[in-house]
Amino acid sequence: MSDRESMPYDVVIVGGGPAGLAAAIRLKQLAQNAETELSCCILEKGSEVGAHILSGAVMDPRALDELLPDWRETGCPMARTPVVENHHWVLTKKGKFELPHLIFPKFMSNKATYTGSLGSLCRWLAERAEALGVEIFPGFAAAEVLYNDDGSVKGVGTGEMGVARDGSRKADYQPGLELHAKYTFFAEGVRGHLTKQLKVRYDLDKHVEPQIYGLGVKELWEIDPGKHRAGRVIHSQGWPLNGEAEGGGFIYHQADNQVAIGFVTWLGYKNPYLSPFEEMQRWKQHPAIRPMLEGGRRLSYGARAINDGGFQSVPKLHFPGGALIGCSAGFVNVPRIKGSHTAMKSGMMAAEAAFAAVQAGRVGDDLVAYGDAYQASWVRDELFKVRNIVPLVKKFGDFAGSILSGVALWCEHLGLKWPFTMKHQPDHASLWRKDMVNPIVYPKPDGVISFDRLSSVFVSNTNHEEDQPVHLQLADPERPIEYNLPLYAEPAQRYCPAGVYEVVEAGEGYRFQINAQNCVHCKTCDIKDPSQNINWVVPEGGGGPNYPNM
Numbered sequence: 001m002s003d004r005e006s007m008p009y010d011v012v013i014v015g016g017g018p019a020g021l022a023a024a025i026r027l028k029q030l031a032q033n034a035e036t037e038l039s040c041c042i043l044e045k046g047s048e049v050g051a052h053i054l055s056g057a058v059m060d061p062r063a064l065d066e067l068l069p070d071w072r073e074t075g076c077p078m079a080r081t082p083v084v085e086n087h088h089w090v091l092t093k094k095g096k097f098e099l100p101h102l103i104f105p106k107f108m109s110n111k112a113t114y115t116g117s118l119g120s121l122c123r124w125l126a127e128r129a130e131a132l133g134v135e136i137f138p139g140f141a142a143a144e145v146l147y148n149d150d151g152s153v154k155g156v157g158t159g160e161m162g163v164a165r166d167g168s169r170k171a172d173y174q175p176g177l178e179l180h181a182k183y184t185f186f187a188e189g190v191r192g193h194l195t196k197q198l199k200v201r202y203d204l205d206k207h208v209e210p211q212i213y214g215l216g217v218k219e220l221w222e223i224d225p226g227k228h229r230a231g232r233v234i235h236s237q238g239w240p241l242n243g244e245a246e247g248g249g250f251i252y253h254q255a256d257n258q259v260a261i262g263f264v265t266w267l268g269y270k271n272p273y274l275s276p277f278e279e280m281q282r283w284k285q286h287p288a289i290r291p292m293l294e295g296g297r298r299l300s301y302g303a304r305a306i307n308d309g310g311f312q313s314v315p316k317l318h319f320p321g322g323a324l325i326g327c328s329a330g331f332v333n334v335p336r337i338k339g340s341h342t343a344m345k346s347g348m349m350a351a352e353a354a355f356a357a358v359q360a361g362r363v364g365d366d367l368v369a370y371g372d373a374y375q376a377s378w379v380r381d382e383l384f385k386v387r388n389i390v391p392l393v394k395k396f397g398d399f400a401g402s403i404l405s406g407v408a409l410w411c412e413h414l415g416l417k418w419p420f421t422m423k424h425q426p427d428h429a430s431l432w433r434k435d436m437v438n439p440i441v442y443p444k445p446d447g448v449i450s451f452d453r454l455s456s457v458f459v460s461n462t463n464h465e466e467d468q469p470v471h472l473q474l475a476d477p478e479r480p481i482e483y484n485l486p487l488y489a490e491p492a493q494r495y496c497p498a499g500v501y502e503v504v505e506a507g508e509g510y511r512f513q514i515n516a517q518n519c520v521h522c523k524t525c526d527i528k529d530p531s532q533n534i535n536w537v538v539p540e541g542g543g544g545p546n547y548p549n550m
């Protein structure tokens, strides 16, 4: 029996992103329509809703239209910038060519989409949710899953505050809280820390392919108004990855002369010398991109992993007393680089299942109706159509893989379904030994268009209380120096976009240093470490990036 204070709810939601917020709004709408009461709260580890949200974003409004049909007329920031131009560039080292729209089937189009900050959209959704009576607790990280004696999920426990690095209690110590619920939704986004535990406990991944990921490194720039066109959307493939890895860039002209630019590197890359951060920095130097940024100013920086597994990696979505929604499950349509609409829709479907269950007096059982709703939904159809694109590009490379992907997309469009679904290999298993590859030498940052990691982390406004237990836990503290360094030149030094991991000289040898306060919560280390030795756990609530509008 715990002596922590506990609060009972009908539904507790972990994570105030699009999935969690859409779920909460739908629950309250259903309760309102049925003229009944239903209590619901959201825990958000960021200092406010939106502080940890990083996306492109070009949003397909399909789910938002279903959830809040009046969103365009009621001050939603996403409504400010409809997409008016869409380009797809293939970059070579010095030049580019553009792929015509006609080669993409209609379901890949960005017609009738909007571009803006997903963080700002979440702040607006949070206001709508609160107006409906949802309780939102920013600065509270769900640190553990609580279970009933029958094995069902009872709720979550929030992390303790005021614990020193050595585990002792500081003067401002506060114990965690318990939030108990009839149903708990996990909406932690990509590679959720509690979601990871639930997948193991309930074997949710048993019948699906492993989840795979990309790392998106993003910057927000204010550019010369003469070079800006609100609603212009550009995607790029090709240079600078050149066969070392797969991925691509995005350039979204948003409101107020701002441009969101980002580069996603798929984390199944082989060369341990590759640095997704440096790839982004040199991508900006391309002659098709640099002139747009010249004379401009970088406003913000951040990074976040993105699910790439798609249809074949969607786990079992429910278990006794709980459900995975949004990117906790992984509903990103990778060829469209869109997951916010599917995340919202999944939250809405889970909410409908939980509302019906609560109305029927049920508690803590399996929300089978949510899984059934997904199977019958447009989310499943959308993911099914593009299921072979990522594996095709991985297997055949950017050039041949893209051509085969085009064939696959058109076949799906014409109703000629391919009779197979390709498999995935987990990202941590893809690295080659350092003696099998050539080191990659990246150009030095010029401080104008390209930057180093530390000045980048500075503009992410990342902040963690320094005297707290390190939230990047090593299962074996010797592994980085004894195994990763000789075999893979310790890749954490390069894949971490925030400079958290360093190998420093110590006497005759080396020491692995973790600068945990720099962490931007992208989750890449939890994904890519070759022996899965790093476990990302939530730090004290409120710590992490403070993105204004990413």
Ligand SMILES: Cc1cc2nc3c(=O)[nH]c(=O)nc-3n(C[C@H](O)[C@H](O)[C@H](O)COP(=O)(O)OP(=O)(O)OC[C@H]3O[C@@H](n4cnc5c(N)ncnc54)[C@H](O)[C@@H]3O)c2cc1C
Pocket (backbone or CB within 6 Å): 014, 015, 016, 017, 018, 019, 020, 043, 044, 045, 046, 050, 052, 053, 054, 055, 056, 057, 058, 059, 060, 118, 140, 141, 142, 143, 187, 188, 189, 190, 192, 193, 194, 215, 216, 217, 218, 262, 264, 304, 305, 306, 325, 326, 327, 328, 332, 337, 338, 339, 340, 341, 343, 538
């Ligand atoms: C670089 C990049 C570009 C993208 N571009 C696009 C795009 O253009 N269009 C598009 O539609 N999609 C895009 N996506 C995908 C899209 O951002 C995601 O699919 C979407 O954000 C998923 O929503 P979510 O609510 O599931 O998770 P998230 O948006 O990740 O939200 C999860 C929230 O939960 C909180 N949280 C996590 N764990 C805990 C915990 N234990 N306790 C408390 N709080 C917690 C987090 O702080 C966060 O606020 C992009 C993603 C990336 C990385």
Ligand code: SF4
Pocket (backbone or CB within 6 Å): 472, 495, 496, 497, 498, 499, 500, 518, 519, 520, 521, 522, 523, 524, 525, 526, 536
């Ligand atoms: S420590 Fe891990 S989660 Fe934090 S920024 Fe680095 S790679 Fe991302």
